[in-house]
Amino acid sequence: MSAIEVGLKVILLFFVLVTIHEWGHFYFAKRAGILVREFAIGFGPKIFSYKKGETRYTLRILPIGGFVRMAGEDPEIVQVNPGQTVAIKLNKQNEVTFLYLDQLDRRSNVIIGVVEQIDLERALRLSLDVDGEKVTYPIDPQAMMVTKGTETQIAPYDRQFGSKSVGKRAIAIVMGPVMNFILAIVLFFIVVIMSGVFTNVKLDSVLAGKAGEKSGLQKGDIIMSIDKQPIGDDREKLVTSIQSSAGKPMTWVIDRAGNPITLQVTPEMEAGAGKLGVVISGDRRSATLGEVFTGTYDQVVGTTIGIVTGLQKLVMLQFKLDDLGGPVRTAQVSAEFAKMGLTYLISWAATLSLYLGIFNLLPIPALDGSRLLFMGLEALRGKPIDPNRESMVHFVGFALLMLLMVAVTYNDILRLIKG
Numbered sequence: 001m002s003a004i005e006v007g008l009k010v011i012l013l014f015f016v017l018v019t020i021h022e023w024g025h026f027y028f029a030k031r032a033g034i035l036v037r038e039f040a041i042g043f044g045p046k047i048f049s050y051k052k053g054e055t056r057y058t059l060r061i062l063p064i065g066g067f068v069r070m071a072g073e074d075p076e077i078v079q080v081n082p083g084q085t086v087a088i089k090l091n092k093q094n095e096v097t098f099l100y101l102d103q104l105d106r107r108s109n110v111i112i113g114v115v116e117q118i119d120l121e122r123a124l125r126l127s128l129d130v131d132g133e134k135v136t137y138p139i140d141p142q143a144m145m146v147t148k149g150t151e152t153q154i155a156p157y158d159r160q161f162g163s164k165s166v167g168k169r170a171i172a173i174v175m176g177p178v179m180n181f182i183l184a185i186v187l188f189f190i191v192v193i194m195s196g197v198f199t200n201v202k203l204d205s206v207l208a209g210k211a212g213e214k215s216g217l218q219k220g221d222i223i224m225s226i227d228k229q230p231i232g233d234d235r236e237k238l239v240t241s242i243q244s245s246a247g248k249p250m251t252w253v254i255d256r257a258g259n260p261i262t263l264q265v266t267p268e269m270e271a272g273a274g275k276l277g278v279v280i281s282g283d284r285r286s287a288t289l290g291e292v293f294t295g296t297y298d299q300v301v302g303t304t305i306g307i308v309t310g311l312q313k314l315v316m317l318q319f320k321l322d323d324l325g326g327p328v329r330t331a332q333v334s335a336e337f338a339k340m341g342l343t344y345l346i347s348w349a350a351t352l353s354l355y356l357g358i359f360n361l362l363p364i365p366a367l368d369g370s371r372l373l374f375m376g377l378e379a380l381r382g383k384p385i386d387p388n389r390e391s392m393v394h395f396v397g398f399a400l401l402m403l404l405m406v407a408v409t410y411n412d413i414l415r416l417i418k419g
Contacts, residue, residue, distance in 0.1 A: 009338040010331055011063075013349050015041065017180070017356055018066040024179030025068040025172055026055075032168040035071035035159040037152075042066060054142075054153060064327050064405065070172075072160025078147050080118050087112045088126065088137065095140040096126055099154075101147040111135075121157040162387070166379045173371050180357030185300055187350035192295035194343045198233040198282035210277020215252075215265040217278060222255040235280055236302075242267050246274035299347075300354070307355050311362070326408035365397020 018041050026039050035054055042060030049058045078101060080086065087110040089098040100107050113128030113135070124139040141159070144151045157163050161172075201223045206212045223231045226241050227250055241250065246269040254261050267274030287295060330352070337348040361369040370393070378384045 006335050006338045009345060010334045013334055013338075013345070013352070014063055014331075017183070017349065017353050018042075018063075020179045020183050020353070021176045021356060021360070022066045022068050024175035024177075028175045029068065029070055029161070029172040032164050032172055033159060034161050034164060034172065035153065035155050036068055037071055038067075038069040040067050040069070070161040071155035072157075072162045078145065078152075080115060080120070080145075082115050082117065084115045085112065086115055086128075088128070090137065091140065093138075095138050095143075097140045097143050099126075099139075099143060099145045101145065120154045121160075124156060162384070166375050170372060170375050173368050173375070174361075176368055177357035177360045180353045180360070184303075184350045184354040184357070185296060187346050187353065188299040188303075189292065189296045191343060191347045191350065192287055192292050192299065194346070196284040197287045197291050197295060198235065199285055200233055200282050201231050201235050201238050201280060202282045204279040204281035206279075207277035210275070211266060211268040212276035212278040215276070216263045217252075217254070217265065217276070218256065220256070224253040224255055224260065226253075227251050233282060235282065238280065242276055243273040248274075299350070303351050303354055304358070307351075307358050311358070326405055326411075328409055328413060364401070366394045366401055367397070370394065370397065 022039060022041065026036055029036050037054075038056045038058060040058045040060055042063050043065060044060050044062040046058045047061050049056060051057070080099070080101065084101075085104065087100040087104045087107045088096045089100075089107075089110050091097045098110075100110065104110075104112055111128070111130060113130035115126070116129055116134060117125070117127040119125055120139065124141060125136060126139055127134060127136045139154070141154075141156050143154050145154060146152075161169060164172075203212075203217060203219055203221045203223070205219050206217050223238055225231055226238070229237075229241075231238055246267050248266065250265045250267070252263045252265045254263060265276065267276050269275075334345075334348060334352075337344045360367050361372070363369045363373045374385050374390050
């Protein structure tokens with residue numbers, strides 16, 4: 001597989017994972033009637049942008065996530081104050097459709113006046129002094145403000161994120177991670193269909209000098225039983241038995257080329273668990289519909305437990321910096337899975353999607369979990385948290401996340417240089 005093909009597959013992988021997450025926010029925000037100003041994949045400077053309807057879709061240079069910018073979440077339009085000279089354009093209903101704030105002498109077919117009163121959120125009305133005469137116009141709910149060559153649609157209060165009920169806002173936020181969970185389930189479902197189910201447990205390879213080879217195990221051996229306990233196709237049972245038996249002799253019955261053989265196998269202690277130095281595989285067959293569902297369930301639950309366990313170690317500071325990986329390391333691992341084949345890449349994509357969903361639900365400032373926590377506090381208090389304080393918390397959290405991202409990326413690059 002060429003480097004270009006591997007690179008394209010990795011890029012597609014990240015694009016799908018981020019897009020499905022942000023689409024969850026986008027779709028349910030739109031359903032709630034919230035004005036979505038931007039749907040972005042990546043951060044930093046724009047490399048591609050186009051506008052459709054009310055939303056601008058952008059692709060940005062740093063492929064480390066994405067965002068959906070909703071009206072009312074941040075200061076977003078230039079303030080218009082009484083005494084300011086503006087130009088307006090009206091539609092056939094005499095509603096203001098364009099509000100020009102600069103280069104007024106270059107505007108054609110407009111009315112120029114001095115603002116006396118303006119309300120762009122609730123009343124949607126504009127009063128102007130035009131050549132000494134006071135005139136008042138209604139403002140179209142989708143009117144555009146134009147300054148420095150940029151058009152920005154106004155956001156009446158009922159189109160802003162903060163105007164919606166706690167329930168609607170929570171759904172718009174939580175559906176990002178939920179879409180990652182749904183994608184993971186679908187991808188694991190596909191993996192089980194493609195890979196089938198094991199009919200036995202077989203040794204795919206035996207590493208030289210390790211405990212497995214010392215015990216007489218060979219590549220191709222089919223594991224029948226351990227200490228008189230049948231193994232069948234249960235790879236997890238085999239792995240658990242090995243890990244819990246460091247230094248303890250185990251009686252294995254194996255099938256070697258059709259002949260049953262009994263061996264005494266003793267795992268060695270490595271990294272706190274018993275290890276044999278073997279790679280476990282098995283013969284496969286097509287899965288029945290019931291096995292596809294149970295296999296998908298097992299994959300989702302097993303992967304979730306692994307991810308949660310890893311996050312617990314992270315919270316308890318039971319890790320070294322070398323244990324962490326950023327975008328560079330994730331891309332490197334993704335490339336390795338891409339080289340291994342489509343089934344492995346899809347399985348890895350499902351794992352990453354599940355991780356992205358779980359991680360985003362953590363109550364860390366700037367993540368979806370933190371925003372949901374603030375909404376829960378609002379529901380309990382009966383009134384929202386001060387928006388300025390909440391914005392500051394998210395800003396600090398985002399800055400710390402970016403600092404951590406820089407640190408792990410630096411570590412990833414050093415790891416690559418050192419090989």
